[in-house]
Amino acid sequence: MTDPHFAFPTPHVIVVGGGIAGLVTARELADGGVRVTLFEASDRLGGKVGPHTVGGIQLDAGAESFATRGGTVAALATELGLAESIVAPAAGGAWLQPRSGEPLPLPRTGLLGIPAVPLARDVIDIVGLPGALRAQLDALMSGFVGSRERNLGALVRKRMGRAVLDRLVVPVAGAIHSAHPDDLDVDVVAPRLRAALLSEGSLAKAVLTLRAAAPAGSAVQGIRGGMFRLASALAEDLDGRVSLVLGARVVGVDDSGVTLEDGSRHPSDRVVVAAELNEPTGAPITLATLVVEAAALDTAPRGTGILVAAGTPGVRARALTHASAKWAWLAERAASAHVLRLSYEAAPDADDDLRELARRDAERLLGTAIPDDHVLAFDRQRWRGPSVSRLQQERGAAAGVSEVGERVSGAGLAAVIAHAKRESGNLLQDLRAEAGLGLNES
C-alpha cells in the first residue's frame, strides 16, 4: 500500500492500548497517512474515560472534566464535533476539609494548591497566619531559589514552606494526580512553572502568570452528557480508518512488532505503547457513586465538591464531587436527586460496606443527614493511578518503541492528549525522514 504522504509503501504502526492516549495517537498517525492497528485488551475503547449507569443516569465512570490549560482538550473536542457540548462547571468552586476544623472554600487563585496570593484571607484561613507569612517570603527570594528543583514537593517547601505544602498542595495535587507532591515531576504536572519562576522572580507570580495564560473563565470544563462522549467520538472517528482490535492483550513488545496473549505475533514498522504492560504499581483508586435524595443539598453546601486533607479523622474519602451541583446538565437529568462521587485510595472490598462508608463520609463532608433509605443507587468503579509519576527521563524505551499515556505525560486529559499529539508528530517526522532517506538511496 502507498500513501501520498510517503513515497514508499505506507508504514505500519501498532498502538497498544485504546485509552485516550492510544486513540489520539492512532488518529494523529492515521491523519498523517500511516496504517495503524490498535490493540485494546478490554472489550471497550476509552480506558479511564467511559460511562456507567447509576440509578438510571448515565455518568462518567472515570474522568468527568478536563483542564482548560493550553486549549488542547477543547480543540480536540471541537475537531470531533463536540464544540457545542463543551460546558463550564457551576461557579461555586471547591472546598477543602482540613485535618481538623470545619471545611473551608479553597483559595480562589492557585495552581495545584500553590497560592497566587499567599496573604489572601482564604489562604490564611487554611494555612494559618504563620504559614501564610512564611509563604510570603517567596516574594523576597531570588527567582533562582528552587528553579532547578524538578520535585514539586521540594520546590514548594523551599519557596513557600511546609504549611502551604501540607495543607494545600498535598490535598489538591494529591486529588488530581493520586500522588504525593514529593513524587511528582514539576515539569510534567505544571509545565512552564519553573520557567515562569525564573522570569517572574517568585513562585506566587509564576502561578499568576500561568493562570492568566489559561483561557478566561474556569480552569476546568466538561462535556454535556459526560466526558465519555469524547472517547466515543474518537472511536467513531477512527472507525474504518484504523484497524481497532478489542479483547487483544499485548504481552510482548519489541521494535519489530508485538505479541498477543494468545501467542500470535504481529509485525509492524513501529510500536507506540499507550498502556501499562508491566505489573501496575500506581495507587489504587476506588470511585463510589451515590445517587441520593437530600433536599439540604439543593443549596450545594460545599460548592462543586470537597477535597479531604490526608489524616482527617473520621473520613476515609480523599475527595467528594457533588456532580449534580457541578454540572447543570446532570442536575437536569437527576431531577430532585443528587449525584455524589467519592474517591478512595483504600476502600472496603464488600460493596455494602463501601456504600455505607460513602454514605457516612458524604454526611460528614457535606454537613447533611443522608439516611440510608435516601440512597437511591450506588456503584463502585476500581481504577489505578499512573504507575510512574516520577521523573520522566528515568524511563528509557527501546528504539522503535514510543510511549504515550499518563505514565509518561502525567495524569489528566490535557496532559495526556498534548503529549500524545507531540509524540505522534515526532514519530511521523521520523517515518517521513526514513521514507525520504530510502528514496534518496534508491
Ligand SMILES: Cc1cc2nc3c(=O)[nH]c(=O)nc-3n(C[C@H](O)[C@H](O)[C@H](O)COP(=O)(O)OP(=O)(O)OC[C@H]3O[C@@H](n4cnc5c(N)ncnc54)[C@H](O)[C@@H]3O)c2cc1C
Ligand atoms: C476516577 C478517575 C477520575 C479522573 N478524573 C479526571 C478528570 O476529571 N479530568 C482529567 O483530566 N483526568 C481525570 N482522570 C485521569 C484521566 O482519566 C487519565 O489520566 C487518562 O484518561 C489516562 O489515559 P491513558 O490513555 O493514558 O490511560 P488509560 O485510560 O488507562 O488507557 C489505557 C488502555 O490500555 C489498555 N491496556 C492495558 N494493558 C493493555 C495491554 N497489555 N494490551 C492492550 N491494551 C492494554 C487498557 O484496557 C486501557 O483501555 C481521572 C482518573 C480516574 C481514575
